[in-house]
Amino acid sequence: MKRQYLYPQNLQARSTLWLWSLRDLAIIGTALVLSVLTFTQLGVVLPLGLTLGYAFLTIRFDDTTILVFLGRCVRFFIVSQQLYLWNDGDIRKRRWPE
Numbered sequence: 414m415k416r417q418y419l420y421p422q423n424l425q426a427r428s429t430l431w432l433w434s435l436r437d438l439a440i441i442g443t444a445l446v447l448s449v450l451t452f453t454q455l456g457v458v459l460p461l462g463l464t465l466g467y468a469f470l471t472i473r474f475d476d477t478t479i480l481v482f483l484g485r486c487v488r489f490f491i492v493s494q495q496l497y498l499w500n501d502g503d504i505r506k507r508r509w510p511e
Contacts, residue, residue, distance in 0.1 A: 427476075437471040437478075 428435045441464065448460040470480040 432472045433468075434471075434473060437473075441468045441471070 430438055433441065444460070444464040444467065448464045451457050451460045467480075470483070471478050
């Protein structure tokens with residue numbers, strides 16, 4: 414007998430809390446504590462800005478994040494090769510539809 418669970422997608426979904434996955438929330442929390450500590454002791458604001466930027470990029474909408482979407486855009490437009498079809502250059506050999 415197959416068990417049915419009340420958890421979303423029958424225990425197949427990723428665990429989330431508010432708008433982030435739990436892994437991202439743990440990273441954000443740790444980085445936020447270190448960033449605030451760095452800001453109070455050294456007066457450096459850059460780690461706090463990077464932490465807030467990471468928190469914004471990892472907001473989860475419809476099972477994807479902005480960071481994943483940007484990674485896919487970079488892979489499609491910049492990294493991966495597109496398919497180009499070239500002919501041999503002689504236009505007289507090509508058959509045009511009539």
